[in-house]
Amino acid sequence: MLNLDFHPSGRHFLQIPGPSPVPDRILRAMSLPTIDHRGPEFGALGLELLGKVKRVFKTDNPVVIYPASGTGAWEAALVNTLSPGDRVLMYETGHFATLWQKMALRLGLEPEFIGLPGYEGWRCGVQAEMIQARLAEDGEHAIKAVCVVHNETSTGVTSDIAAVRRAIDAAGHPALLLVDTISGLASADYRHDEWGVDVTISGSQKGLMLPPGISFNAVSDKAIAASREARLPKSFWAWDEVLEANTTGYWPYTPSTNLLYGLNEALDMLLDEGLDNVFARHRRWAAGVRSAVEAWGLEVQCRDPAVYSPVLTGVVVPEGVDADAVRRTIYERFDLSLGTGLGKAKGRMFRIGHLGDCNDLTLIATLGGCEAGLKLAGVELSGSGVQAALEYFAAHPRNAAQ
Incomplete structure (x- = not known):
């Protein structure tokens, strides 16, 4: 029988790039x-x-x-x-x-x-x-x-x-x-x-x-x-x-x-929100998450800024680090689900979804779990991605983006 009580108290953070959290x-x-x-x-x-x-x-x-x-x-x-x-x-x-x-x-x-x-x-x-x-x-x-x-x-x-x-x-x-x-x-x-x-x-x-x-x-x-x-x-x-x-x-x-x-x-x-506003919201979230990855000193999977996805961000871990092990640590310690690397990218990267029933604080918490998990895995980070994202969202308020 399926155990529906496998998550501890509080909200489980489903930050895979789909299925997305349902409002x-x-x-x-x-x-x-x-x-x-x-x-x-x-x-x-x-x-x-x-x-x-x-x-x-x-x-x-x-x-x-x-x-x-x-x-x-x-x-x-x-x-x-x-x-x-x-x-x-x-x-x-x-x-x-x-x-x-x-x-x-x-x-x-x-x-x-x-x-x-x-x-x-x-x-x-x-x-x-x-x-x-x-x-x-x-x-x-x-x-x-x-x-x-x-x-x-x-x-x-x-x-x-x-x-x-x-x-x-x-x-x-x-x-x-x-x-x-x-x-x-x-x-x-x-x-x-x-x-x-x-x-x-x-x-x-x-x-x-x-x-x-x-x-x-x-x-x-x-x-x-x-x-x-x-x-x-x-x-x-x-x-x-x-x-x-x-x-x-x-x-x-x-x-x-x-x-x-x-x-x-x-x-x-x-x-009702307007599709242009929906797209602007996702672009803003994506930019905030990428600012965190940059602050960590890690690479974004997509190499070309012109085609960065507003839906998810792939985070490439340093050589010698198993991205799946990092992801498991984040799940087990912080009840946060991230997307795994697939195919040729397996073990090289994990994926942060920023879509569905999401907001700035959801992403700040998600980045906090990622940052803590990376540190627990022994990954040396250049700086705080959480702080970088907070600063980005503060400098680019939602109303200004839309």
Whole structure:
């Protein structure tokens, strides 16, 4: 039986880069009685939230909502637009880009994985010129889609999606653009229509501040047209039946009713605050956390300040120090959960999430736990990251940032 009393008194600090802490307002919405998902009240709810979710993706086109994880939305994006044996150009930015590439292989596609070599390639964003050069070589247009990750959760790097679109256009290539913004949506600026994205993939448990269990495909007209010719097997993931049912606010199968209550509440919270204010808030938190890392004398995983993630910060520990051991010490001593290093970054770094139900004091406490844990692990620090973050937040008050 699950022991739900494994945390000591006080609040557990969940500072992984998703699932993020869920605001009480959303939890209360989810606790409402479940209603008939074929009844009129549900249809009204469906139409309301389907309209509002488009504003978060910044699209006038449909957003398909699944009762699934982000991994399901990856699969939905591929199977709705591609056919067996299709060639797909995928860019390696980190662990999640790698997992998406493995999925493409398992589905019978032929992914070509490009990127900068080795671990250092996981410290940079997408190099759009590499995509342009590869597509320019594909005179027969054998490549049917380009797949990139917007905010790579394993590294803390946010890539320039508008630059990727410009690269595809400059190459004069008709490939679809598929983008994973599972951890970026509602925390980092994202523009499905303006950036010419054909399928945007996201999930509920990051910037949308919900528990896991809902995922999304925002789809362009070009993607919908491609879905009519795509021959990869699909049933549950098929867009056509969902889009048809959505016209009246329903789904062709049982949806996650209570999670949709929470989604509707989350959308209200985000839209009431204003998306530009939401993005500014996350940028400010990220800058405060990076000021702490700099004060410690440690490196941020992302090497390029132009693509620092507003969602999480990867902290690289000195050579010879096991980042996972540091993270375990912090968890055991201070009841603080941090993200582990994944794939090529395993043991080299830990990740601090700054999203969801969070504020300045949450992050100050988080940095205090990190600082104490690093010292307990014998890591020599140049100075106090907590003090640096306090000074940053004081010098950059929230109202001034927004």
